Structure formats: structure tokens, C-alpha cells
Amino acid sequence: MNRDPGLRADMDVLTRSPDATKPESSYEKVVVLPRMGDDDPANHAWADARFAADILAEHALFFALLMPEELAAKERAEALRFKDSFSELYQRIDADGPPQRSDLRSFVATVTEPIKPFIEYKARLGEAQSTGKLRSLVWPLFFDHTRHEAERWERRLKGLGTGESEFERAEVVRFWTNIMDEHARFVAHLLDPDEFELVEKAFSTATVFRRLRDDSVGGTVGALAAEPGTVIDSLAQNPEVDAVMSAVQTILDFKTQAVRDIEAGRIKSIIEPRLADHVRREALKFLNELKRAV
Numbered sequence: 001m002n003r004d005p006g007l008r009a010d011m012d013v014l015t016r017s018p019d020a021t022k023p024e025s026s027y028e029k030v031v032v033l034p035r036m037g038d039d040d041p042a043n044h045a046w047a048d049a050r051f052a053a054d055i056l057a058e059h060a061l062f063f064a065l066l067m068p069e070e071l072a073a074k075e076r077a078e079a080l081r082f083k084d085s086f087s088e089l090y091q092r093i094d095a096d097g098p099p100q101r102s103d104l105r106s107f108v109a110t111v112t113e114p115i116k117p118f119i120e121y122k123a124r125l126g127e128a129q130s131t132g133k134l135r136s137l138v139w140p141l142f143f144d145h146t147r148h149e150a151e152r153w154e155r156r157l158k159g160l161g162t163g164e165s166e167f168e169r170a171e172v173v174r175f176w177t178n179i180m181d182e183h184a185r186f187v188a189h190l191l192d193p194d195e196f197e198l199v200e201k202a203f204s205t206a207t208v209f210r211r212l213r214d215d216s217v218g219g220t221v222g223a224l225a226a227e228p229g230t231v232i233d234s235l236a237q238n239p240e241v242d243a244v245m246s247a248v249q250t251i252l253d254f255k256t257q258a259v260r261d262i263e264a265g266r267i268k269s270i271i272e273p274r275l276a277d278h279v280r281r282e283a284l285k286f287l288n289e290l291k292r293a294v
């Protein structure tokens, strides 16, 4: 058992700066993933369960931050309960290390079971917010976005429970390009309205990921035609480079710089640094899955 993921010798520990040995700020969370080429479902189940439990705890935290007592006391209290239970689950997974192969199915169930009521919460409140029954500060799209992530983690973990660790490229690209598109639009709407240039850059980035969604030659050409210089920088120098990979690397670099600038107060916004680091880690996960996908 290894309580410090920084010391987990058999896995990759991914930090904001490629060569760092520890987080660069109190907001940075390191991502621990199986080494490239390691397709052991127990290692993947542990790493993805650890990643997902933390992400889901943060979704609940973001809901609570966007639900003032005055507007949504009951919903806020419910969100805080989800935050506590997913934080606890995360701590347990982190401390215990990967399960035995024979325990895979039951290990996976300890994560997929608590995801179900959270999916239901996100669906119910998303509906209430979009029909005006709930007047929190959570956008309907934020409820949908976080629900789609929860549903995807449930699917992924179920597959891992049956020993299936492989990523299918079409699924990875379809799921994550949509998530990246929505992140970019969230950022555009959370930046200070005075940040003209960054708001525009965020919208351009969203457009590129919408065009790349079907991962076809047409999609790539469309993305390049729409935003030739914005996202796909390295493609211009090396047309052999995978267009989606290049776009993901670029958005990851953008988010890494953005979280540093938000922490340092160089960007004016209402983006909480924990949210900025959250979307950075999701871009990192996309890139990592894409490298493994077949």
C-alpha cells in the first residue's frame, strides 16, 4: 500500500509541468495513471475510479458554490452530502491501492453504485433549472455536462469490471471533444467581460472541438478552415500530426496557463482556481486516453 501517489512507482504521476516532482501550487492535483502499454484492468480500474471519485466530489463542490442558501438551501445541502461521500470514497481508493483481479467487479461497484443517485440529482436539477423551478447560479448545461461525465465514468468502470481496459478511439474522441467544446464555452462565459481577447479565443477553441467531433478528414478540414491559427498550431508545421491530438495538446497548454494566470490574478474572471484545475485535468485525461486508444 502506498499512501502518497507521488511515490507510486508503478504508475505515471502527471503534474502541470512535465518534469515536476510535486504540485506547483495548493490548487494543483496530480493525476496518477497506469504507464503507457500497461493494460492491466485492475490498475486502470483503480486509476479511473480514483480520478472519477475526485472529479465527482468537485462537481458537487461547484454546485454548492453556485447555490446560495437564499436561492437553493435544500439543493445545496444535498450537493454538500455528495461532496462528502465522494471525497471519502476518493480517500479510501487512494489509500487502498489497486484491487486484486478477483475483486475487480466488487471494487467497481463501490464506485458505480454511488454514481447512480448523483446522475439522478444532476438530471432532476438540470430539468428544474431549465424550467425555472430552480433559480440557482448553475447553468442547465453545467448540470448536463457533469451528468454526461458521471454517465461516462459509470460506463467505463462497468467495462473495467468485466476486464475490458482498452479505449476505443471513436468513443474517446466523441465524448471528450464535446466536453472540451463545453469547457471552452464555460470559460468564455466566466471570464470578465473586459477580457475581450480571451473570450474570443475560448469561443474559437469551442468551434474547433465541435468540428473535430466526428474525427473525419472533413471534420479536420472544417476545424482548420474555421480557426486556422487558434488551436492547431503544430499541425501547420507538421501535417502528419494527428489533428485531434494536436488540438487536445493545445487546449491542455491553454488550460495549464489559464489556471496559473487565474491563481496569480493575471486573468480577470469568476473562475474558481479549483474549477480551472478540474478542467485542466480533464483535458489531460483526454490526451492520455487518446494516446492509448486503438
Ligand SMILES: [Fe+2]
Residues within 6 Å of the ligand: 055, 059, 146, 149, 278, 282
Ligand atoms: Fe468535470
Ligand SMILES: [Fe+2]
Residues within 6 Å of the ligand: 145, 149, 179, 183, 279, 282
Ligand atoms: Fe468537464
